[in-house]
Amino acid sequence: MKKLTLLLIGPTIMIFIGLIICKSIIVTFSLFYSWLLFVPLFSSIRNKQDKFNLKKQFSRQTIVVGIISGLISLLAIYGAVTVLKDTVFDLAALRQLLVDWNFTGNNVIWLVLVLIFINPFLEELYWRNFMYKYLETKTSITKTVVITSFFYSLYHLVSLISIFTFPFNFIAVIPVFLAGLFWGYFRYKLNSISAPIISHILADLGIMLVYLTYIL
Numbered sequence: 001m002k003k004l005t006l007l008l009i010g011p012t013i014m015i016f017i018g019l020i021i022c023k024s025i026i027v028t029f030s031l032f033y034s035w036l037l038f039v040p041l042f043s044s045i046r047n048k049q050d051k052f053n054l055k056k057q058f059s060r061q062t063i064v065v066g067i068i069s070g071l072i073s074l075l076a077i078y079g080a081v082t083v084l085k086d087t088v089f090d091l092a093a094l095r096q097l098l099v100d101w102n103f104t105g106n107n108v109i110w111l112v113l114v115l116i117f118i119n120p121f122l123e124e125l126y127w128r129n130f131m132y133k134y135l136e137t138k139t140s141i142t143k144t145v146v147i148t149s150f151f152y153s154l155y156h157l158v159s160l161i162s163i164f165t166f167p168f169n170f171i172a173v174i175p176v177f178l179a180g181l182f183w184g185y186f187r188y189k190l191n192s193i194s195a196p197i198i199s200h201i202l203a204d205l206g207i208m209l210v211y212l213t214y215i216l
Helices: 002-021 025-047 060-084 091-100 107-136 141-163 168-190 194-215
Strands: none
Touching (some): 002 025, 002 141, 060 194, 091 194, 107 141, 107 168, 141 168
């Protein structure tokens, strides 16, 4: 039970240390992605599990599902911010927050590339592959999807608390939780993580378009 709790809460602890304590996006990314990468890797080596083959995960169906759901997510994210940016966002405060987190200058392009091309892969491999497989042997598929979605959204709440005021920070995490549920369902229904990865890439692209359009 202690191991499971640590695996579920570990990514949130990394985000908390990086953003709240160190106040640095670079430190946050280093801690967070190291956890997502090396914990499953070491577990696989220790348990002598078969190597994960991403190429076998792709099919026409999973690609189509991923693209369609991802485009819907992208449009929903960009559209919601476009409509609500003058009432929910304090853009000046958000820009200053990003400066405080070192999300500025030459760091921006590298951090944007990480968020689009690395983040979706590592998050989906951790939650919809590593933790999904770990939990499905201990509980039902429904609980597995809900649990992974909850802890996936938990560390997003840590960053949203700084970005939005109450109650908008808690409201803003609801779509993250719902996305986790959908991606978990795709993982179960299609027996593949390629659809969640593709959908996640496009959703993160929507977030980056918001950043480039309204914040930068």
